[in-house]
Amino acid sequence: MNKLRTTLLAAMSLIAANAAHAEMSGNVVKIGVLNDQSSLYTDLAGQGSVVAAQMAVEDFGGKVNGTAIEIVSADHQNKADVGSNAAREWLDVGGVDVIVDVPNSGVALAVNEIVKEKNKVFLISGAASSALTGEKCSPNTVHWTYDTWSLANGTGKAIVKTGGDSWYFITADYAFGHALEKDTAAVVESNGGKVLGAVRAPLNNADFSSFLLQAQSSGAKIVGLANAGADTTNAIKQAAEFGIVAGGQSLAGLLIFITDVHALGLPTAQGLIFTESFYWDNNDATRAFAKKFAERDGGIHPTMIHAGVYSAVTHYLKALAAVGADSDGKAVVDKMKELPTEDPLFGKGTIRADGRKIHDMYLFEVKKPEESKGPWDYYKLRATIPAAEAFRPLDKGGCPFVK
């Protein structure tokens, strides 16, 4: 009799537990971090993004409405097919509810379609192409950290206004590079500058000397680097070698991360001007985050991509808690757009109808070696670009479902 009662009680509690969690598929909320974990974008995203997602989950309390949260990760190797396969597998059989990060716009554009088709959630931190909230926008996607338009707007405008009115681009030959070049060229031209030419360099190219010579002979005042990661650091390093800057031309790194500055070293990187949405040494909250983060990511200080992953996952969990079910990805994203965002790293903000997260952007300049107090003390703030001006106006993006 006693035994029967215990069994019954156990069965009842099981049913009760099940009932309470029925809204969360598979009784777990699964976050998939998909990014480059073995090649040129590893330091600026990579395992650091997994750490950032874990920190967000821990700070949220580890559970949503009592349901456990699990994080999985995969390496897309910067290949759209590898990334698409991983995403499909996660969404079809892996029980993943939300895909996060995905640097490399080529891969992100592919994953964007898949997530929409499966009605899950896509939180972009690493990818830059402004098409993700423009003509390729999706009701299941939030583009969090930055995009090519905001970089072009911040850096391009600042440089043209200080006299850099003729440009030549060295562009990474894939979706991101093309978008960054297009957006920057538009800003340059609308501010009265002109674009003299562009050369498309393959992704993960080691030697830029040939492209730099072409830029040099164009006679443009500004050589715009529409690339990222190791491509940017190699180009900057070799530009110094070929006397580009000594010859009177200036470099504009359109997308530079703190890990790039760290890799270049201040003697080479000093004076670079660029736009970012996050710097770890901004205030007490970001410093505290950076300290905890660096301990867990081998001393690397968080890039804006890492910060974006933390912030995006935090807001996703808030929205998920409010909706209470993860089966309808679009409903969760709608809730994310409805709730104002607030977290220690990006402060207060909003998410627009087209999926664009809106916050301030910052124009930074790399310090001179003598101004820096030590490793990772690299940026000084030149200007804050207020949220209202930092991103492409809603009606200019051409997102089909925004009327």
Added chain:
Amino acid sequence: MTELLGISPQALFGQLLIGLINGSFYALLSLGLAVIFGLLNIINFAHGALYMMGAFVGWYLLQYLGLGYWWALIISPVLVGLFGMVIEKTMLKRLHGLDHLYGLLLTFGLALIIQGLFRNQFGSSGQPYVIPKELAGGVNLGFMFLPLYRGWVIIASLVVCFATWYVIERTKLGSYLRAATENPALVQAFGINVPRLITLTYGFGVALAAFAGVMAAPIYQVNPTMGADLIIVVFAVVVIGGMGSIMGSIVTGFGLGVAEGLTKVFYPEASNTVIFVIMAIVLMIKPAGLFGRTA
């Protein structure tokens, strides 16, 4: 005549010179591969990883021991060469006489392990390495600004390449090496320690890779994937030149550097595939490679 092939002759000369500089690295690396393949019959896929190690040893010497570029140019190849000999003694030796595939798989696995360990330790962004002050700056050649360091790269790699060619093809030591490849048992019967000869040869091939690594450090970021990115191209160079042909690898190394450089001007999007296109064409017309001896 202001235009040649659609661009100014100045620009064209500049691009040719840059092609030669990149070709220097291809030549140095493919030379090491050719020596190893020619004498050991091993397809050394770890070559890129060892090149990367060479650069990292150079960086480490500077960062922690204060030993500059010129020291690194000597010490790094020696250390990495010794590391290579340990690999040969402990692992590759056991594959002697087996199909090429075994050596290829083993060295490929080693490359992945070495790269993984370095990435874990140093991250993927790489470490900075400055150009030695003796070679900083550059000269204006009229048609282009040539950084002194790049000039040095061409000269140093030409000297090393032709010295290696000379030793193997024109000296007594080289004749032992070549004989040991043809018929190890007979050469051993003449009292020559063939296993040691093979170990030393592998060590030398590896040292060439490390030498190239140190040469590359001031130009590229010292970065765990620097070898992986290069090795595939270098293999294509070896295939085009003819597996195991010393002179073939040197000439095709420089030649393909130039071909790639020109592609960067006329059709930059294809610059990372042009070498493979050339490889496909060469294999169709001359399957043994341009300088290969046997079909």
